[in-house]
Amino acid sequence: MKSNKAAETGWTNQIWVYFKGIIAAYLFSLVIFLVMALMITYTNISESILPIFTSVILILSITISGIYTGTKLKRKGWLNGALTGLVYILLLFMMSWIFVDGFSIDRWTLYRTIIAVISGGIGGMIGVNMK
Template sequence: MQRQISAVLYGVSAILIMAIASSLIFATILRLSQLTEHSIQLLVTIISFFSLFIGGYITGRKGKEKGLLLGAFTGIIYSSIIFLYQFLGYDSIFSLKQLIFHLCYIATAMLGSVLGVNLSGGKTKES
């Protein structure tokens, strides 16, 4: 149980680090160029999905079993953090479009976690 909790925390931490890093990069690009937020929206979405996949993969590698469950927890915790930030910081809830995106984020984290478990060799027999 301790390994699974640790794995989920590693995955969520990786997602948040990638999100912060990509936010800083895009903010700098937007500030120093003529690009608009609308023009890079697709790229931001792709990077978001990639971050969730990598975070799920890290969770699966660390957890070594129950990839679907660990990936779901990773995606749910990430979405909960974003929801709380939006609700407490901006006093608004998810729109239908955001809800669909976050359900897809959870599914992407689950897929990454399943691959992480399967590529790590699964649960090892401990002596």
């Protein structure tokens, strides 16, 4: 029978895995957005591609986060990845609400949330099945 300390350590480890996966996703996003900003600044790339680009980066970074959590936790990849995607997008919405004037919750917010959960779940499934 496991002691309470062992159970707490398991939860603590799981929370750290989520935390590390989300931080890795945000760092990946930050690096890619900085590269894209430099490319827009110093080349003839149009700013009109930004909405598509941000969606692709959102999906890729959440999928990477899901893969990380699925690889580390080794079980229920779809659930752990989906939770990672949900936390990622909720943190993003909270930061937007704090720092962006006029931020509102609309149907696009809902779509992004659904995409984040699905991307995270797919990443988690991939992570669990990686060897």
